[in-house]
Amino acid sequence: MMKRFHLACLGVLLTLPGFACADSSIEYSTSRGGRLYDKWFKEADRPSPKAANPAYPDTGKYKGKKASDWRCKECHGWDYKGRDGIYAKGKHFTGVAGVLGSDAADHMQRILRDANHGYGEAMLDEHDARDLANFLRHGVIDMAPYIDSTSGDPVDADAARGQVYYETVCANCHGLDGKAEDTAPPLGKVARSNPWEVLHKIVNGQPGAEMPSMRAFDMQVSLDLVKYLRTLPAE
Ligand code: HEC
Ligand code: HEC
Incomplete structure (x- = not known):
């Protein structure tokens, strides 16, 4: 079992004295980070951004389209390889690099606020940054050994x-x-x-x-x- 944490519990402990809150697992945080990577405003129940993402390339097909240009997956891909993976061509192409192999998890808060991203506190907070960092550490995997890149068929599956x-x-x-x-x-x-x-x-x-x-x-x-x-x- 990996290291456990109880930040998420703090609020419950403070508001409900005597309530024994179990620590949540790294896996819980990692999965939530994966859902934030997919569509953070749905997962975190925040208003979907109204304005186009200034960091999204003007040439991209999803600029200002239903807030898609604010989703991590739109620039970094479902296979986490960005321009080197399934988004190497086609309507989702942005030219942005992938996050596979990135060692930037410890700096997630800073990355979210940098010029490539521009997510404010009201969009993604500290708690979200922690879950995204865990997703980057434990959830971002190379899918190539699992899914055939040409046929799209899972390898060795039943x-x-x-x-x-x-x-x-x-x-x-x-x-x-x-x-x-x-x-x-x-x-x-x-x-x-x-x-x-x-x-x-x-x-x-x-x-x-x-x-x-x-x-x-x-x-x-x-x-x-x-x-x-x-x-x-x-x-
Ligand atoms: C408690 C209900 C529930 C269960 C159980 C459930 N799902 Fe879902 N699933 C949903 C809902 C709700 C959506 C979102 C539908 C939408 O966006 O309109 C969804 C979306 C999906 C999508 C995305 C579809 C798309 O085009 O975006 C996939 C794939 C999927 N589910 C697969 C599965 C698989 C495989 C399982 C079993 C391991 C599963 N689901 C179990 C409720 C469920
Ligand atoms: C509009 C496009 C876009 C979106 C959306 C986006 N990114 Fe990025 N991201 C970039 C660019 C550009 C870079 C720098 C790499 C490059 O130049 O291709 C980057 C780099 C990164 C890096 C690596 C940083 C480093 O220093 O190694 C991480 C991690 C990252 N993004 C995470 C995320 C997460 C998490 C989200 C969603 C909350 C997200 N990104 C959404 C464009 C985007």
Whole structure:
């Protein structure tokens, strides 16, 4: 078990005397950091930024578009490799480097406030910076050994096992066919077009939603799930 911390508990302890607050795990913080990386304003329940992100390149296709240009993933990618990964070309191209292998986690607060970022306290606070730092330390992984970069297929994954996980963990919300959440496109569609995004969301959870994070389980479980999702209907 990794080092534990109890900052998140402090508020509860102060307001509820006698309440024994259990320490939360590094994994909890890492997953929350992953959801902030995905869409921090949903996860942290903050107003979505109205103005375009001045740090986002003017040539990018998502400038000022539904606050997408403020999402970490929009510049650094679902595979954390920025211009060297799946965002090397296409409509999400920005030319920004990845965060894979960055040793900047200890300076997360400073990075969030620097000229490349410009997130104020009201957008991302100290607590969010801590979770993003843990995500950078423990959650940012190289997906290349897990997902084939050409076909997008998970390597060494078993769709039949994935089906059992899916039908017992996910189907209550998403339906057996992956089409039940009517605001989201069918899971079969996004799993085919962007397995990196789907792997990120399965491991970390969906920002602001009740969806679980599968981080505590072996990576193989998430890979089997991605493999099975790619067999579900795309329409
Ligand atoms: C508008 C594009 C953009 C967004 C959105 C963005 N970044 Fe960055 N980030 C950059 C640029 C530019 C750099 C510097 C690297 C480069 O020049 O490509 C950088 C660098 C970094 C680095 C490495 C810093 C270092 O000194 O090694 C980290 C870590 C980082 N960003 C984290 C984040 C996090 C966390 C978020 C979301 C809260 C985020 N970024 C959102 C553009 C962005
Ligand atoms: C408690 C309900 C719940 C459970 C259980 C759940 N999800 Fe979700 N999931 C959601 C919600 C809500 C969304 C967001 C839908 C939206 O944005 O409209 C979502 C979004 C997603 C997305 C992103 C879809 C997209 O296009 O953005 C994926 C992929 C996904 N879920 C996969 C899974 C998998 C795989 C499991 C099982 C390991 C699972 N979910 C379990 C509620 C759930």
